[in-house]
Amino acid sequence: DAGVTQSPTHLIKTRGQQVTLRCSPKSGHDTVSWYQQALGQGPQFIFQYYEEEERQRGNFPDRFSGHQFPNYSSELNVNALLLGDSALYLCASSLSGPDNEQFFGPGTRLTVL
Amino acid sequence: DQQVKQNSPSLSVQEGRISILNCDYTNSMFDYFLWYKKYPAEGPTFLISISSIKDKNEDGRFTVFLNKSAKHLSLHIVPSQPGDSAVYFCAASVDFGNEKLTFGTGTRLTIIP
Numbered sequence: 001d002a003g004v005t006q007s008p009t010h011l012i013k014t015r016g017q018q019v020t021l022r023c024s025p026k027s028g029h030d031t032v033s034w035y036q037q038a039l040g041q042g043p044q045f046i047f048q049y050y051e052e053e054e055r056q057r058g059n060f061p062d063r064f065s066g067h068q069f070p071n072y073s074s075e076l077n078v079n080a081l082l083l084g085d086s087a088l089y090l091c092a093s094s095l096s097g098p099d100n101e102q103f104f105g106p107g108t109r110l111t112v113l
Numbered sequence: 114d115q116q117v118k119q120n121s122p123s124l125s126v127q128e129g130r131i132s133i134l135n136c137d138y139t140n141s142m143f144d145y146f147l148w149y150k151k152y153p154a155e156g157p158t159f160l161i162s163i164s165s166i167k168d169k170n171e172d173g174r175f176t177v178f179l180n181k182s183a184k185h186l187s188l189h190i191v192p193s194q195p196g197d198s199a200v201y202f203c204a205a206s207v208d209f210g211n212e213k214l215t216f217g218t219g220t221r222l223t224i225i226p
Contacts, residue, residue: 004156033213042117042202042216043157056213090156102214104149104156 002027004093004105012111013081021076021108025093031055032074033102034066035090043090049074050096078110086112116140117205119217127225132190134220136203139184143205147214148177148188151200160201161188190222198224 005024013019025032031050035043045058049068068074072093078085088109092102118137126132134148144165149157163170163177163186170177176189190197200219206212 035214035216040218042119042204042218043214045213045215048213058213092156098208101159101162104158106154106156 004091004103006089006091006105006108008108009106010109010111012113014113015081015083017081017112018077018079019081019110021078021089021091021110023074023076023091023093023105025072025074025091026103029093029095029103030072031094031096032068032072033092033094034074034076035092035104036060037088037090037107038084039087046076081112083112086110114139115218116143117203117215117217119201119203119220121220122218123221123223125223125225126193128195129192132188132193132197132222132224134188134190134201134203134222136186136188136217137184138186138205140205140215141184142207143215144208145206145212146177146179146186147204147206148175149202149204149216151202151219157202193224195224195226198222 007022033048034046037043048056052068063079065077088107090107091105094100094102147162148160150160151157161175179186202219203217204214
């Protein structure tokens, strides 16, 4: 049973470009959350998707957007990249409902030059 | 505004001794607390959690203590083993199950053989 997978593993972009990161949830999970982990910091919540809708959102600008597909996989899009967007982007999946733990993928390391 | 704080960036402990990792929080709405362990190039892995209705939860070598009045929790690892060397994140949420997690900045634990 595959866990949470993310692609690509690493990515290098330049300022002003746009990027799309992908996440496949753990089998049976229907909820996907995205987190940004800057160097030396803990993960910060970006948003969560359930039933193809954004259910919760953290304190991130509109440049950060997402999507969830009918198969529960998800994408994170970041427009107009800034140097400060350089970070590890983590995807976590869970099964909707109470008492269900979030399982994290290995992350995508984004470097903005 | 750092709502979850881990004031010790690093901790070194002799193998076989007790490791104590500390975490403080400021948001009174937090109702559920979790500890995650992270190895390099991997996503955070859930370790142990505690609900605010309890003051202690044990799972094998790991015990989490919660002091609600002090808004403080700690993770005890006894005995410490070399495989415990990792970064440990404290996280909190207003409920368990699909609620966004607010993380601390992490403590790097090194177990000395």
